[in-house]
Structures are given as structure tokens and as C-alpha cells.
Amino acid sequence: MISIYILFITAVLVLFLGLNKSETKFGYFTSLILILTTILCVAGAKGWMNFDKLSTWAPQNMMFFGPSEYLFTALITFIVAIVLWIFAENKEIGTDRIGLILFATIGAIMMIGYQHMVVLFLGLETLSIPLFVLAGSDRERLSSNEAAIKYFLMGAFSTAIFLLGIAFLYGGTGTMELQAIGLKPSFMHALEGMATPVMIRIGLVLVSIGLLFKISAAPFHFWSPDVYEGSPNRIMAFMSTVVKSAAFVAFSKLMLAFSGVKSDWDYWIVAIAILTILWGNIAALKQNSVKRTLAYSSIAHAGYLLMYVLIATEASDFILFVYLLSYALSSIALLAMAHQLQLDTEENLNFDVFKGLSKKQPAMALLLAIFVFSTAGIPVTAGFAAKFYLFSSTFASYPLLVFVGLLGSAISIGYYFKFIKSAYLETGTSDNRIVENRWVYWLLAMVLVAVGVFGAVVLQFVGV
Amino acid sequence: MLDLLNLRTNMSTPESYIPILLQMGVAVGFVVLTLSISHLLGPSRKTAKKEDNFECGIEIKGDARFPVSVKYFLSAILFVLFDVEVIFFYPYAVNFKSMGWDGFMAVLAFVSIFLMGFLYVWKRGALEWEK
Amino acid sequence: MIFQNLDISHYIYLSTVLFSIGLFGVLFRRNAIVLLMCIELMLNAVNLLFTALSTYMGDADGQIFVFFIMVVAAAEAAVGLAILVMVYRNTRKTDVSFLDQLKG
Numbered sequence: 001m002i003s004i005y006i007l008f009i010t011a012v013l014v015l016f017l018g019l020n021k022s023e024t025k026f027g028y029f030t031s032l033i034l035i036l037t038t039i040l041c042v043a044g045a046k047g048w049m050n051f052d053k054l055s056t057w058a059p060q061n062m063m064f065f066g067p068s069e070y071l072f073t074a075l076i077t078f079i080v081a082i083v084l085w086i087f088a089e090n091k092e093i094g095t096d097r098i099g100l101i102l103f104a105t106i107g108a109i110m111m112i113g114y115q116h117m118v119v120l121f122l123g124l125e126t127l128s129i130p131l132f133v134l135a136g137s138d139r140e141r142l143s144s145n146e147a148a149i150k151y152f153l154m155g156a157f158s159t160a161i162f163l164l165g166i167a168f169l170y171g172g173t174g175t176m177e178l179q180a181i182g183l184k185p186s187f188m189h190a191l192e193g194m195a196t197p198v199m200i201r202i203g204l205v206l207v208s209i210g211l212l213f214k215i216s217a218a219p220f221h222f223w224s225p226d227v228y229e230g231s232p233n234r235i236m237a238f239m240s241t242v243v244k245s246a247a248f249v250a251f252s253k254l255m256l257a258f259s260g261v262k263s264d265w266d267y268w269i270v271a272i273a274i275l276t277i278l279w280g281n282i283a284a285l286k287q288n289s290v291k292r293t294l295a296y297s298s299i300a301h302a303g304y305l306l307m308y309v310l311i312a313t314e315a316s317d318f319i320l321f322v323y324l325l326s327y328a329l330s331s332i333a334l335l336a337m338a339h340q341l342q343l344d345t346e347e348n349l350n351f352d353v354f355k356g357l358s359k360k361q362p363a364m365a366l367l368l369a370i371f372v373f374s375t376a377g378i379p380v381t382a383g384f385a386a387k388f389y390l391f392s393s394t395f396a397s398y399p400l401l402v403f404v405g406l407l408g409s410a411i412s413i414g415y416y417f418k419f420i421k422s423a424y425l426e427t428g429t430s431d432n433r434i435v436e437n438r439w440v441y442w443l444l445a446m447v448l449v450a451v452g453v454f455g456a457v458v459l460q461f462v463g464v
Numbered sequence: 465m466l467d468l469l470n471l472r473t474n475m476s477t478p479e480s481y482i483p484i485l486l487q488m489g490v491a492v493g494f495v496v497l498t499l500s501i502s503h504l505l506g507p508s509r510k511t512a513k514k515e516d517n518f519e520c521g522i523e524i525k526g527d528a529r530f531p532v533s534v535k536y537f538l539s540a541i542l543f544v545l546f547d548v549e550v551i552f553f554y555p556y557a558v559n560f561k562s563m564g565w566d567g568f569m570a571v572l573a574f575v576s577i578f579l580m581g582f583l584y585v586w587k588r589g590a591l592e593w594e595k
Numbered sequence: 596m597i598f599q600n601l602d603i604s605h606y607i608y609l610s611t612v613l614f615s616i617g618l619f620g621v622l623f624r625r626n627a628i629v630l631l632m633c634i635e636l637m638l639n640a641v642n643l644l645f646t647a648l649s650t651y652m653g654d655a656d657g658q659i660f661v662f663f664i665m666v667v668a669a670a671e672a673a674v675g676l677a678i679l680v681m682v683y684r685n686t687r688k689t690d691v692s693f694l695d696q697l698k699g
Binding site: 117118122125129132133137139140142145146148149152153156157159160161163164166167168171172173174176390 | 607621624630631640648651654656657663667671675677679681
């Protein structure tokens with residue numbers, strides 16, 4: 001709850017103070033506030049501080065923040081802080097973009113802490129509606145317009161499906177509170193030919209389809225490469241990490257609440273996970289643009305993360321946490337580096353931006369290699385640790401899925417190698433720009449390597 | 465099914481909509497009746513002036529489907545947004561007494577938040593018709 | 596009265612049919628304004644289902660949810676129309692067939 005209050009006040013302040021001013025300073029200021037919120041949330045998760053008094057206005061059957069919710073909130077605010085700092089822009093007039101990003105972040109936090117379907121729905125919409133605007137925030141560029149309208153149509157369409165699912169769940173269970181599912185008698189027993197489980201199953205499938213659109217799992221992923229490529233780089237970094245993290249936390253929470261219904265018919269999620277892993281990885285192989293490659297790579301990662309939805313228990317939050325941390329940090333760093341090395345922002349972002357990096361800026365080339373290794377899941381990085389925890393805990397119940405996951409990871413080396421190849425093996429034009437904010441990249445790389453090497457220690461801190 | 469019927473007693477039943485149906489019937493019937501009577505009894509003379517669209521006596525200019533300025537869209541969108549917020553006052557108005565001061569404070573917070581939105585729109589200059 | 600003879604399943608079927616009409620409209624129409632209207636139809640089908648279930652179960656939650664859906668639908672429509680105006684300024688079309696800039 002405290003994070004929502006802080007972010008709301010910051011958003012209003014930034015909006016009113018930054019009217020017709022350059023957004024650079026406000027971006028750094030917001031970033032610092034977000035770091036502060038991260039620290040407060042970690043303190044709340046570890047029990048060093050107690051914010052229960054602030055939550056009295058919000059009934060516990062609506063929203064609840066326990067240790068794991070605080071941790072995921074800290075993750076989200078940290079990601080947004082990094083995105084705002086690393087993609088700081090100078091030329092924009094007005095701070096409404098930062099305000100919208102903050103409101104979207106509040107939506108993501110609501111999706112993490114929800115206990116009632118109303119809060120889940122409102123969080124989803126608070127997250128999506130600012131992003132429709134942000135995706136089209138390069139008003140003159142036609143591809144940005146197209147991204148906005150595609151994202152809007154897909155978002156509204158998936159919201160409608162999601163809502164029909166909630167209506168069916170409401171009819172099937174008689175309640176919209178997660179805690180009360182299975183406690184309230186449902187009135188649907190009186191109905192002939194439409195037994196309760198049927199209503200709940202239809203509802204669960206529809207709600208899942210709505211969320212699968214958001215996390216862009218195949219076959220509901222077709223919009224995401226286009227939208228990611230068309231929208232501004234900063235917004236792509238936000239969409240591919242924050243939206244996915246929040247949607248996965250919400251999805252696994254929902255599946256956990258319905259675990260009694262889910263257990264005997266989860267084969268369709270298995271099928272979607274297999275399809276997503278294979279489709280994402282194979283389609284990424286033939287892409288030339290950095291943004292499209294990363295978009296398909298994020299689809300593949302959504303496929304791996306669907307494994308977690310199947311095996312989620314109350315005690316397994318750390319798997320999701322470590323995976324989201326490693327995925328988010330490394331993909332933001334890759335995109336940011338390509339963004340900063342790009343000379344002409346109007347042009348397509350292809351692999352040529354990395355050419356000759358190892359000669360001109362060897363330290364940055366090394367960091368690039370670390371980020372690529374982490375995304376691909378190569379040992380000594382956080383990506384490997386995350387995949388190891390995920391695959392090893394999935395193996396007992398879904399061996400086939402783990403096999404497909406390993407196959408997908410092997411395929412993925414093919415396209416991650418393109419980054420390394422153009423940075424180390426190709427000597428190109430020596431006019432790429434200098435990477436700014438170097439210490440942020442060092443920090444991210446250090447976090448990734450620390451989690452990869454001292455995984456157990458980090459996990460103990462996280463509270464496993 | 466018995467307990468279902470019990471639950472219904474404190475809610476509005478379909479029967480309570482009968483007056484509305486009656487009123488609708490009277491309203492539609494009156495219009496149909498007067499129009500058809502004047503059509504049947506009155507003489508029919510057709511002239512070019514009479515066939516024209518009637519627009520409060522002013523001569524017709526151009527087509528109805530001309531492009532509208534974007535400013536109208538902006539105002540219309542803002543109007544729809546602030547108009548729909550009022551929907552939350554209906555349940556509050558019904559339960560005004562029983563919710564007491566807590567409900568009042570909650571509504572005050574709600575109103576102040578969307579007043580802030582209004583203030584931002586104003587400061588941003590979206591309501592200025594001519595720049 | 597005729598209303599009382601209606602079982603809840605009739606409402607479920609009706610709202611599912613309305614929802615499907617909207618869904619097929621979204622899938623097969625090309626004009627962006629018509630797409631918006633179809634999405635609106637889908638949301639209103641959901642509203643009908645919520646209201647029917649809420650009355651049937653004697654639980655107010657469903658009707659409160661309908662309020663939230665209405666407000667969010669208005670916000671969504673506002674943002675959607677604003678995006679359409681922006682696109683119309685650049686392309687002079689409201690047809691979604693211009694959506695072929697991004698391919699790969």
C-alpha cells in the first residue's frame with residue numbers, strides 16, 4: 001500500500017510541477033523516489049518496518065501486501081527506476097510521459113497485491129490504458145501510431161474476454177474474493193445441464209486467455225513484435241518487463257487460488273507453454289532488428305515462465321522472483337545499450353549498432369556479453385540460476401515441458417550469438433556513440449553475476 | 465429454489481417496472497396516434513419548400529457530414545470522462561445515511577482526486593477554445 | 596409476469612450470444628470505429644451477465660463491478676478515440692488496413 005501512496009503523490013507532483021518543462025530532471029527525481037520506494041518495500045518484506053497503519057483504508061479482502069507481495073513490488077519499482085534513469089531523455093517537452101509511466105506502475109502494483117477480482121481488473125486497466133497512450137507518444141511517426149492502435153485494439157479485446165471470464169467465475173463460485181473461493185455455496189447447483197465445475201472451467205479459460213494476451217504467449221502473441229518495434233524504446237523496455245512481471249504474478253496467484261480445479265486439466269497450459277517456447281525461439285532466429293529479436297525472445301521467456309504457473313505453490317515465490325529479476329534486468333540493459341549506441345534514432349534498430357564495440361569500448365562489450373549470457377541462461381549468470389531452479393522444480397511433474405525448454409534454450413543460442421558476433425567479430429564503422437550512464441550498466445551486471453554465483457545467499461535474503 | 469425467493473424479497477422485482485412500461489406505452493402511443501391522425505385528416509399538398517428538411521426556419525447550408533474540428537473531439541472526450549465519474553455517486557446517494565462520516569471522507573477523497581485531474585486538464589490548456 | 600419464468604440460463608445464453616456477435620465483429624470488420632463499437636458490445640454483454648448473476652444470487656458485488664466496467668469502458672473509449680484522431684491526422688483514414696507498416 002505504501003508504494004501506491006508514494007507513487008501517486010509523486011506522479012501528481014511531477015505532472016503539476018513539470019508543465020511545459022524539460023523532463024530530464026524530473027526523470028532523475030522520479031527515479032530516486034522509486035529507489036526509495038524499493039528500499040521501503042524490501043524493509044516491509046523483511047519486517048524491519050511496519051506499514052499496516054497506512055493500509056487501514058483498504059480492506060484486506062480487496063488488497064493485501066504480505067512479504068512476497070512487498071518483494072514483487074520492490075522488483076517492479078526497481079525496474080521502473082532503472083528504465084527511467086537509463087533512458088533519460090532531453091528533448092521532450094512536458095512531464096506527462098513520466099506521470100503516465102508512474103500511473104501504469106501503480107496498476108502493476110495493484111495486480112500484485114489483489115485479493116478481489118475488482119482490484120485485479122482495475123490494476124490491469126490502470127496498467128494498460130496509460131500504455132496505449134505511451135506506445136503512440138511519438139506522434140509524428142507512423143509506426144508509433146500503428147503500435148498504439150494495435151496495442152489498444154488488442155488490449156480492449158483481451159479485457160473483454162477477461163471480463164467475461166470473471167463473470168463466469170463469479171457465477172460458478174458465488175464470490176469474487178480469492179480467499180472466499182470454495183467457502184461460499186454457489187447457486188449454480190440449481191442449474192440443470194450447467195454444473196458448477198463447467199462454469200468455473202469456462203471462466204478460468206477465459207480469464208487465462210485475457211492474461212495470456214498480456215504476457216504475449218503463443219497463439220496470442222501476434223501483436224507484440226509489431227507493438228514493441230513501433231513504440232519508443234523506453235516504452236518497449238517498460239512493456240516487456242513490468243507488464244509481463246505483473247501479469248505473471250497475478251496469473252500464478254489466480255491459478256494457486258483455483259488449484260483444486262486446475263490440477264486435473266492443466267494440459268492446455270502445457271500445450272500453450274510448449275507452443276510459446278518453440279514459436280518464440282524459432283521466429284527470433286530470422287529477425288534482423290534488435291527490437292524484434294528481443295520481442296520474440298521475450299515471448300520465449302513467457303513460455304518458460306508458464307512452467308512456473310503450473311507448479312506454483314505458496315513457498316515457491318523465489319523461483320518467479322529470481323527469473324523475473326534476471327530476465328528484466330538483462331533485457332532492459334540490452335535494449336538500453338542498443339538505444340544509446342544508435343546514431344540516428346529514426347532508423348531501424350539493427351545489429352549494426354554493436355559493430356566494432358570491442359575495439360572502441362571494450363568494457364562495454366564485456367558487459368554486453370554478460371547481459372547476453374544472462375538472457376540466454378549460460379552459467380555464472382543470474383539467467384542460468386533462474387532457469388536451473390525453474391527447470392529442476394518442474395522436472396518431477398512435467399518432464400516433457402522441461403525437455404522442450406532445454407531444446408528452446410539451445411535454439412536461442414543461435415540468435416543471442418548475433419549480439420556477440422557483431423560486437424566482437426565484425427569490425428565496422430567506428431562511429432557508434434559513447435555509452436552513457438556506465439555505472440548503471442556495471443551495477444546491473446554486478447547484480448546479475450552476484451545472483452548467478454551466490455544464488456543461495458541471495459535466496460536466503462529473499463526469504464526462502 | 466426456496467431460499468432464492470427469500471433473497472429476492474428485499475430487492476426490486478420485475479413487477480415494480482410495470483409503471484415504467486405503462487408510461488413508455490402511453491408516450492409511444494400518443495406520438496403514433498397524433499401523427500397518424502394528422503396524416504389521415506389533413507390535406508396533402510407537396511411543394512419543394514415543404515419537402516425540405518426543417519431546421520428552425522433557417523436556410524440549409526451544405527452537408528451534415530462536414531469534418532469537425534479536433535477541438536470538439538477533445539472537449540467531447542473530456543466531457544465523457546468527467547460525466548461517467550458521476551456514476552459512483554448513485555450508490556453513495558442511496559446509502560448516504562448508513563455510511564456516515566467514513567463514507568463521506570471516502571467520497572471526498574474520490575472527488576478531490578478527480579478535481580486534480582480537472583485542474584491538470586485546465587492548466588494544460590485543453591479547455592482553451594482559442595489560442 | 597413473463598420475466599419470472601426466465602431461468603438464469605437464458606441470461607447466460609443471451610449474454611454469450613451478444614458477446615460472440617461483438618467478438619466476430621472485432622475479427623471481421625475493418626473500420627476502427629466499428630471495432631470500437633464491437634468491443635463496447637462485448638463489454639455490455641458482460642455487464643448484462645454480471646447484473647443477471649448478481650440479482651440471481653442476491654449479492655451486490657456483481658452490480659458494483661458493473662459500475663467499474665462502465666467507467667473503465669468510458670476511459671478506454673476516450674483513449675481509443677484520441678488515438679484514432681491522432682492516426683486520422685497522419686493518414687486521413689479510419690480504416691485499419693493501414694496497419695501494415697510493421698512487418699518482419
